[in-house]
Amino acid sequence: MLNWSWVERGIGSFVMVAAGGSSGRWRPCVTLAVTALAGLALAAALVISSRSGCLTLPWCREKRRHPLARKEWNNFFSRDGKLRGGGIKFLEKVRSGGVDPSIRAEVWPFLLGVYDMNSSRAERNAIRQQRRKEYEKLRRRCRRSVDEDDKGSSTEETESSDSQSSTGQPTVANPAAEDFATWQHIIRLDAIRADAEWIPYSPSQAAVPEAEALRLASAVGLTDYGDMEPCRISHAARLVAVLEAYALHDPEIGYCQGMSDLLSPILAVMEADDEAFWCFVGFMKRARHNFRLDQAGIKRQLQVVSKLIKLRDADLYQHLEKLEAEDCAFAFRMVLVALRRELTFGQTLCLWEAMWGDQAAVRQVTGGGERGRRRPPTTCCCMPLQPVCCRGGRRSWRGSTAWLRSKGSSTTSRGSWISGRFWMMHATWWPPSMTRSNKATLVSWRH
Numbered sequence: 001m002l003n004w005s006w007v008e009r010g011i012g013s014f015v016m017v018a019a020g021g022s023s024g025r026w027r028p029c030v031t032l033a034v035t036a037l038a039g040l041a042l043a044a045a046l047v048i049s050s051r052s053g054c055l056t057l058p059w060c061r062e063k064r065r066h067p068l069a070r071k072e073w074n075n076f077f078s079r080d081g082k083l084r085g086g087g088i089k090f091l092e093k094v095r096s097g098g099v100d101p102s103i104r105a106e107v108w109p110f111l112l113g114v115y116d117m118n119s120s121r122a123e124r125n126a127i128r129q130q131r132r133k134e135y136e137k138l139r140r141r142c143r144r145s146v147d148e149d150d151k152g153s154s155t156e157e158t159e160s161s162d163s164q165s166s167t168g169q170p171t172v173a174n175p176a177a178e179d180f181a182t183w184q185h186i187i188r189l190d191a192i193r194a195d196a197e198w199i200p201y202s203p204s205q206a207a208v209p210e211a212e213a214l215r216l217a218s219a220v221g222l223t224d225y226g227d228m229e230p231c232r233i234s235h236a237a238r239l240v241a242v243l244e245a246y247a248l249h250d251p252e253i254g255y256c257q258g259m260s261d262l263l264s265p266i267l268a269v270m271e272a273d274d275e276a277f278w279c280f281v282g283f284m285k286r287a288r289h290n291f292r293l294d295q296a297g298i299k300r301q302l303q304v305v306s307k308l309i310k311l312r313d314a315d316l317y318q319h320l321e322k323l324e325a326e327d328c329a330f331a332f333r334m335v336l337v338a339l340r341r342e343l344t345f346g347q348t349l350c351l352w353e354a355m356w357g358d359q360a361a362v363r364q365v366t367g368g369g370e371r372g373r374r375r376p377p378t379t380c381c382c383m384p385l386q387p388v389c390c391r392g393g394r395r396s397w398r399g400s401t402a403w404l405r406s407k408g409s410s411t412t413s414r415g416s417w418i419s420g421r422f423w424m425m426h427a428t429w430w431p432p433s434m435t436r437s438n439k440a441t442l443v444s445w446r447h
Helices: 004-020 027-051 070-075 084-097 101-111 121-167 175-192 210-219 230-249 259-269 273-291 296-312 314-322 329-336 345-368 383-390 402-406 411-425 436-446
Strands: none
Touching: 070 101, 084 101, 084 345, 101 259, 101 273, 101 345, 121 175, 121 230, 121 273, 175 230, 175 259, 210 230, 230 259, 230 273, 259 273, 259 345, 273 296, 273 329, 296 314, 296 329
């Protein structure tokens, strides 16, 4: 790797000598010529280093790895449709290289626990049919709740007045029905506000006809979409359908803001709502504690973040202590939605796949009672930090806290910088689907 500080000092001294040793008339010309030549030399060095397969950045020292492609994915299966070797090699490939976008819809159900790694093709078909029926039952319950809510709103005043006149006390509505009505209202608001970053990654869903989009919206009772594009109306309707079903599936958690951020990428990959629902259920099995009302899960993970910073970057931790921010409350949103709002859509998919591969490896190894040479990551819900906790030997948390100190005590500055630093901890892995331009964007974002 080039020693950039040596190059800069050499160019600077050469320019000074050339400019100082020339006459006053030629000094500006010599300076300009030497500067231009130095710029060309630096550009050539960057091109040569990038073509070698690894950018010469301090946090990127490994060569790019190819994602799991269609041919390799098919070769992992035996004749009866079972993953060879219990899927261990398959998970290692996903953890180190990611997944090709063309097969994500087939791979993600395995990563999220929808299908068992040892299941056969016939068993998966049976599971798919059974769970499709379960999802349809949940949707019928949602539609009944909507109908009952409409009927109840029309007779609410009459019933309440009659009940109060006869007993002297007002009636108490069903708490579960009230909770679901509240969840429905929040879900519709969040679905309408969902971003459109997913559109370039799902061309088939982006080309949905307007009539089909309006039909989907009408089926879930979504009306406040205004002049949105048909693809966004369709996406919002699917968000409503799946999130309402999940609220009934897990009434203890119901719905909280932030779940739509976790579901949107899954909907963009999975074409069928029932398959997207069960993938989301698998995702939420490890993230649901983040959305508890007592915030016990998210507080526990923020403590893990604080301990990691203290362990890996003592200078940064001391600075946070001076700012009384060692509780890492500024990282609340980052951990809650797994960096979804801090990264681009494509970067989110790459990061989540690596984390899901880690978590699937945990289920496979611990469930089978086997122990590998390298212990897989824990199933902690602190998802953005998981790979770092487990494979710290292969990654390094590099950099200086001078940039953070220069930003002062602004909470926004601290949050943005820490967010970038979380991603840089994964940057020695650099997913193959992330292009050099994306890497350069992240580098400029960090600075």
